Amino acid sequence: MGREATAGDVRSSLAPEEAAAHLTTAVTRLSPPFPWNALPAETLLVGGVVRDALLGRLRDNPDVDLTVPHGAIRLCRQLASRWGGTVVVLDPVRDMGRLVHGPWTVDVAAWDGPTMEADLWRRDFSLNAMAYHLKQRTFRDPCGGLQDLAQRRLRCVAAANLTADPLRVLRAYRLAAELGCTIEERTRQWLQQEAAKLGTVATERVLAELERLCRAPQAHHRLLETATVLQAWLPMAQPWPGLECLGHQLAVAVGLEGESLTRHLAWARLAGVLGAQSVVERLVCSRRRQRQWQRLNHWRQVWAEATTELTEDQQLQLHLDLTKDLPALLLVLLARNQLAPEKAKLWLCRWQDPADSLCHPRCPLSGHRLQAALSLSPGPQLGELMTFLRHENAFGRLAVHDEASILDSARQWLQEAVPSQPIPGRKKHGSP
Template identity: 30%
Template sequence: MQFLENLPFNLDLLPKPVYVVGGAVRDALLGRVRAELDLDLVVPTGAVDLARKLATEYRAGFVLLDPERQIARVVFPGMTVDIAQQDGESINNDLARRDYTLNAIAYDIQTRMTVDPFCGTQDIHQRTIRMLSRDNLIDDPLRLLRAYRQGAQLNFAIEVQTRQAIRELVPLLTNVAAERVLAELRYLLLTSNSSQWLAAMVADELLIGWLELPIGADFAAKLSQFDRACELVRQHYPALDRELDRPLRDTIAISRRAIGRFMLLLSSDLQIATTQMLRLTFSSAEIQVASTVITYLPQLLSKPMSLTEQYFWFQAVDNNFPLSIVLAIAAGVELLSLAPLIDRYLDPQDLVAHPTPLVNGRELVEFLKIPPSPTIGKLLTEIQLARINGEISTPSEALEFARELLRVMN
């Protein structure tokens, strides 16, 4: 198995038996290469002690994840290893408690044999997500969402009886911690075919309890329009398209494209939409993206903006411009009518989209001989507006403009 190559620890330090379970085994059977390898190990006893031993031996990080269930994490450079105590008297008993057959496969590191009591390998080859039992889904209702997320990530189909059971158990999802629900949603939203699976989740009503509002019957059509708008932008403005996939922050992997898809689930009312995102524990940065776009998108959907209106609009939307453009196109605005704004945004020298100061506040204070105050900020804004409207173009003209404006204001 590929995951046994280049391990950051010596296998001789592990007890016998020890099993690799979860995604590493599944991906190896699929022939998928993982950029970052994480291992999940199961041992009959002493899981936490083993994790501490490895962390001490290799000066790696140690995290106690669940003292009651005996689960700990060892953080090596480039790899995370979770070690859990076997649930039940045997590895077969442990695997029987898992969610889906494709995740109920173990690999014995010592014997190099696969343990597959529920035909998970067969389901992997048939690209099928099949539950082990209805009770296993009830034990942890987050597993309902996981079927759709893994369907999106692996391009698998959910088996008919499994999907029917999920539909029947949907009310249990509101008992799951919001942070866990959001983690599954983020994983799904970042997949290349997230629209298909988001539409499936909505059709099966998995999110109604969390959003507390009925989702429109036209949601699938909205997703299709969003994706077509993304493709149109990709074809004509690849630089804009790349910005859509840029992570929101170094610590937040989700992109604005992903947030845009999720926004199609939200109310168009800013206050209600904010409440919906807070309920799911979205970060303030993610909520800021949605609230900015909800607030300023209507200006793209109405009559053309004046230069002054464009200036303030660009300042307000900032890096959310690409997402605003995609949502405007999805709402029916022609790309051609948005082209002048896009050209401004993509031109770093454009003074409407990317203003640069002719003078700064300190220079105004010295020239006008007035103390620092909010008036300085107002004067700087008026100087920028006068510049984009062609009234001034040099620092000296800006200072004289400010002097005259201050005289009028006084």
């Protein structure tokens, strides 16, 4: 993996010849699923690969964007026929194809215009409108992207380019978050003007762009702007308070790290940006994602409205609902100052322990073992017994390594319980 970009990675004095030399070195180190010399003579490397190579943040297997004068889909099929991979036709009218080969995704597009420069002028932002000529090993930058890159400035090439694909409105905030860029004022105005046109974009693309944004290191600085953009299209969108505090520093402070940090922080951000059930449904989130959002939002609201500590039943249900997503709730509560950092650390530590009987609730004996030991038949009574044992186990009232003691507790419950009636609520206990 390449290192993360820093503000000094691109000098303002970097000449096109120096950029070309830098790109030649970076491209030579890549090992795509086909040799570079198998491509047509006028093939250009464009977009994120060029930008990231100049920033020193190029991954080992980056997504590659290529442009050719014509025959893009045909080229994808030729490459797949010779070197393997799967071809996806992205746009037959605009002649855009994709080759997927192992960890590599290579998008190939025909020039949008009669020349290479015309094609670059139709791109979204100057940072993505730089190109590297693979055969000539030259750098092309008609839109001034190199200077914008050096100044960490995101600038739209033209307002009409946003109209051509309104998803670029969201992409602007995602790129600004990923690269640590400021957004040029004129570009910011254009983004606001075009925001309402997001309704013309496939919802799957909108959701995918939002998910990428929320994984960016500096996303919390752009979430409120993003929410405002969504409201221009979906007025019912009401972001959760505290979005601007959902940064890496908060997640590290509570004890998250690595991929777990990225995943839970991204989910907390995305849930907060979507904000309302109607928005979640409008973006056609998967049923799993909708249930995930509903549970997180439910417990966020329960916590906000609670005047006393959660009861044992509430605590247990919280952990049943958020077995995989408790860190996201902790982050949301921390961002709103509704939870002390020390308490959040404690609960994260417990959640990270798979043996913790409250954070990972379970019945200490299987249903088959209970049936055999107590001569029970499958049915509601067995289910209620297992629920009772799970509850007692969660709050440390069972000797989990003593089966005889557990069975004694089960027999006592069977003697006292009225079948098919809910288990009585327990006294209040310290809430997470």
